[in-house]
Amino acid sequence: MFGLNKKDGSLLLLVVALVVFAPFLLNPFPESSGWAQFNAGYPDLMQRFVIFGIFAIGFNILFGLTGYLSFGHAAFLGVGSYAAMWMFKLFGMNVLPALALSVVTSGIFAILIGYVSLRRSGIYFSILTLAFAMMSYSLAYSVLATDMDGPDKQGLLQKGLTGGETGLQLTQSDPRIFGAQTTADGNIPVPSLFGLEMRSATELNVGDWVFTFSAGYYFSAVIMLLAFYLSIRIFRSPFGMVLRSIKSNQQRLNYTGMNPRPYMLAAFVISGMYAGLAGGLMAAMDPLAGPERMFWTASGEVVLMTILGGVGTLIGPVLGAGAIKYMENIISKINSDILHSWFAFLPDGLEDIVVTMIYPFIGKGWHLTLGIIFMLVVIFLPGGLVQGGQKLAAMVRRKKTDDTKTATTEPAE
Amino acid sequence: MSKGNLTRRGVLKTGAVAGAGLALPTYLSAQDSGFTNAPTGSTVTLGFNVPQSGPYADEGADELRAYELAVEHLNGEGDGGMLNTFSSKALQGNGILGKKVEYVTGDTQTKSDAARASAKSMIEKDGAVMITGGSSSGVAVAVQALCQEAGIIFMAGLTHSNDTTGKDKKANGFRHFFNSYMSGAALAPVLAANYGTDRKAYHLTADYNWGYTTEEAVKSSTEAMGWETVGTVLTPLTQTDFSSYITPVLQSDADVLVLNHYGGNMVNSLTNAVQFGLRDRIANGKQFEIVVPLYSRLMAKGAGANVKGIFGSTNWHWSLQDEGSKAFVKSFGTKYGFPPSQAAHTCYVQALLYADAVERAGSFAPCAVGEALKDFEFDGMGNGPTLYRGDDHQCFKDVLVVKGKENPTSEFDLLEIVEVTPVDQVTYAPDHPQFAGGQLGSCNNGA
């Protein structure tokens, strides 16, 4: 199917199913139950899942296949966001041209940074990419955010190219040549796809459950599926195989008549364009671009997502991205009040003890839980979450065969 | 079944709808109530978006304490705090419009992305009808823009940059906290009175938006008093050691150093400046002085003994003796065992002001609330008679000029009030050059 083998085809189908039914799958708990806190099926978080999924899929094309660890990939995310924002400001609110510009701009940045950084390998490469990203961050935060608009400070560049700390935002005075400057009721227009607003949503109520279908989510999801499909094709292509051979033995590749450098650069640029696409989508879902998107912790986050999910696996980075974003958005919101309401069935003294024991790990302590999960996963599941899934599947399978064995009373070996 | 742009859990919680169906999405169509997240049950949900991780986590924790206290008071629990001193008597202590106040919390991480994500989750998932909080201008501006788009009222927490109610002002956003301009306007006369009008100032400024506006404000106010600015240098936000920025001050002919820094930057730059002996220095035949335009007690604590005798401004301080402040300090201190910070104060007041506006408007609809807050005059909230100006949604009230206390009696007693600058002195025209360039736009009810 679509030029995929059976295994990849069913993986793609599985991902399609997960993505399409995400509004249901992520909202398993009824609204009135105490567990509703753990529901993640609201548009913003679902959008983040797929957008960071795209970011991580792209990162995995570079890191998973070639083994080159870029520590500055967030730069492309930021560049993509800024590009999309400028498209919205100057030309109009349609998301497609904005995304196109994001991808192109981040691609150009990736060519420049990649060309220089790929002259070195290993940790030297990592530090070079880190240095470029941190320079982008610092400049976006300061110099590029100073008034470039002359003394009247009223115009388009009154907060520079990047808007600095407050981020680049839309204003009512933006030109938007091919669209309305303001909506009929005097507000700033929102990003849309030929009139379909990204923030529009429809709700479905079934008993005590509420499921939200957001246009923005499904738009992002379609792009994520395309990105995922493309990444499968790349993994299974001669190009992907050469990339893996770079990771395996660059010397042999050289003596086999292939020039690793353009392959690396191509992988770097493709992966940078994925990041730019993710950045553009972020701006399309939520029209603001801030410099902290390029800070080293943001680059570190995608590294962690990829490793957490499983480096070099197709689905791993998406899982890793989901896991980290879930922690950040769901666990961090649980406060002591909620805890108390959960454990209210316990006797008072015991309730307090239980809450005191759990409290450091949730809410404002969500970082602690995240750190512990990183450590546990890497210690016990060196292949990331994907390996965890495989182990689980193997266990189930073994149990099944055990059952059949007992049934047929085969002699034990 | 309902349809619209954003989830309204509030609606659905109560009206459990049986049966399934799928509506065609309609855009920008008003729902029955006409605004986003209209509360229909017996409760109303507010969203408290404060930094819980990152460098401002302690400030965020104090804001959260204040909000919890405010919720208590609104629901008629506790001693009522400032409700007793507030000039408007619309609030009954029975929640807001008879609905019990509930709240959800989020972590801004002091990053605009994360702050918007948690605000969105409160709006989309929890059905919050108002978002408040924050400890930096970047976050305030970002969340304010989001609330404008979503049709939610935003009551800013601690945000001091001129832009929050200047270039980046929004119809749905309101700020009680003072700003850079007011700091400059309040400080300059005190500085002139204490240090004379013939001074040469050297600015170290954090290299981001808040730093720029503060430098501009202090510079123009002090220059108006006759001071000369001999140098301004931008320092990176991530800087922790300021020695290489302090030593050039020794080389210049400056006799005052202005540190336009906040948080960790301020703690470190001030500590470094004192280490380099600037306070013992004689320049141009005068005692060398250091000024910190924006003080916060939590940051003063971080800088320890280095703050002694250093002038700055602050929005509010717990040692104020008006009835409102005393009532607030009493209920906060009784509940938590220590006095509140200015961040806690502004957040508490914002929560009350919002509730009061809803009560007076008789509706949670943002446009109605905004109308009620517009040009609202009130008293009894700690800063004397206050005006919520309709032109830019900025509060105008007295500003405190403080200095580091020489002999603190406790770890909370670090600042002493030098002067309460009357509101007239810090008022400016809405189109003042430091604020021009933004449009409030029209209020957005969302939905």
Added chain:
Amino acid sequence: MGILEVKDVNKRFGGLQALGDVNLSVAENTVHAIIGPNGAGKSTLLNCLVGKLIPDTGSVMFDGQSVLGRTPFEINQMGISRVFQTPEIFGDLTVMENMLIPCFARRDGSFALHGIRSVTSEAELRDQAEQMLEDVNMLDKRNMHSASMSRGDKRRLEMAMCLVQNPKLLLLDEPTAGMARADTNNTIDLLKEIKETRDITIAIIEHDMHVVFSLAERITVLAQGTPLVEDSPENIKGHPKVKEAYLGEAA
């Protein structure tokens, strides 16, 4: 005029003269062995041929073109394939995938962006690779993870990877080093077969005299970076200078 012409090549590493005035001519479709004691400069010479090192002076011509200043992959594209002393394969890839990489290199040149095409659809190249694996008796191992194979198998795989490119010149750097007797004999048979069935020139660096004398048609003896003699195997066997070089002055 040989297919490979090395003229007056010198290479110094600091104070050490690694190669001094090396002249070598390898005739087309022959097996040419280069032998010599340790430190004679055999590996340095080899590295000068494949672009890893650049000689200080002199010229290296292959098939009428200079290889100097070219990178290893360009030299490979000219038709020189190299087998390393310790097998260099793509350990993370399967045997079949290992075979496909050189096939791509031969077909697509040093770079081609086939990012969408599926590897499974490359039927022609897969046939080639399978044929080659068959030739080296490894077809049954084609789906094995190559890192987990025995050293002998890795060596055979590496050889197959070089041969599937149909090189004009195959450079072998001690192809039987560390092999058991039986494996060595298998390798000799394999190389003999290759020589008989293909138009190929083979240059081989080897310690094992059994291998050298079973295969070589010409032998160059290298000592202290300079060619001592070049002759047929029969003549080399009894050559006094060779004995001297190998056994020292005492002989």
Added chain:
Amino acid sequence: MDAIILQILNGLDKGSAYALIALGLTLIFGTLGVVNFAHGALFMIGAFCAVTLSRLISVSHKVEIPGEVDFLGNQATRDVPYIYSIFGETAGATIIDWAVPLSILLAIPVMILIGVIMERGLIKHFYKRPHADQILVTFGLAIVLQEIIKYFYGANPIPTPAPEAFIGSFDFGALIGFDPGTIIYPYWRLVYFAFAAVIIGAVFAFLQFTTFGMVVRAGMADRETVGLLGINIDKRFTIMFGLAAAVAGLAGVMYAPITSPNYHMGMDFLVLSFVVVVVGGMGSLPGAVLAGFLLGILESFASMREVLDILPGLNQIIIYLVAIVILLTRPRGLMGRKGVMED
């Protein structure tokens, strides 16, 4: 001229902090081949050793102040450290004043212990694992460590002043013939510089002149060979990890008066120290020290107004710019060896 001398002093001072952190980091790289993202956390824990000690020795009991009330109108109290009743008020106050230098005594055993536990309990199992795994596990550890500190000490910076005797500045200029007051430098920063020099010297001497150090250096050059010689290199590497932790910790202790410690100070330094190590060359101790000082000095010069007027924002990017230039001209940093951490 005096401005330049001052900036060189600043640079040396900054550089000594960079060098100390990078030294431990590169020791761990060199000996164990481990990318340790928790190294910044060790620096932070060192600083908190100083905070902890000064809190411990100023544990107080409350004494009522007659006739005064606190902000809630209750009886006002004053904190009196218990140590006053043991040593008397003057001696007690002196001990509290000297808390930071004293905490060196606490930091050394604590840091070595933490280092050894980390290595035996965690890092040991990651020698053969890919660098990516090492990054993930040590990053996780760093988060856990800093969250623990945050849980107990809060997020605000905690003032940790140097002893009274070191408050103030030394008139350096007067010593070398400038006008008095033009080149002054804080005593504590001079102490920090001297301290760093001593520690760096001690580490080098230890590696150069002891048998232990020789084995470790051999191990850095070729881990497997030394293992074959039958030397128990693993045990020695454990000790090296403890040593590296101690160096990072001591750097943190003495840094506490310069910038008030907070729980994320380690993360702030982490990226910078990696840049320093890489610019110096992976696994090269002299390289790390050299790069530390070089970057410190360049950073200081880049923050001068005269420079910023011409190139605004240079101070924001100077470290990274220098790193890029050096890595492009010298592939393995200033003094790196071939083949270390290149795969």
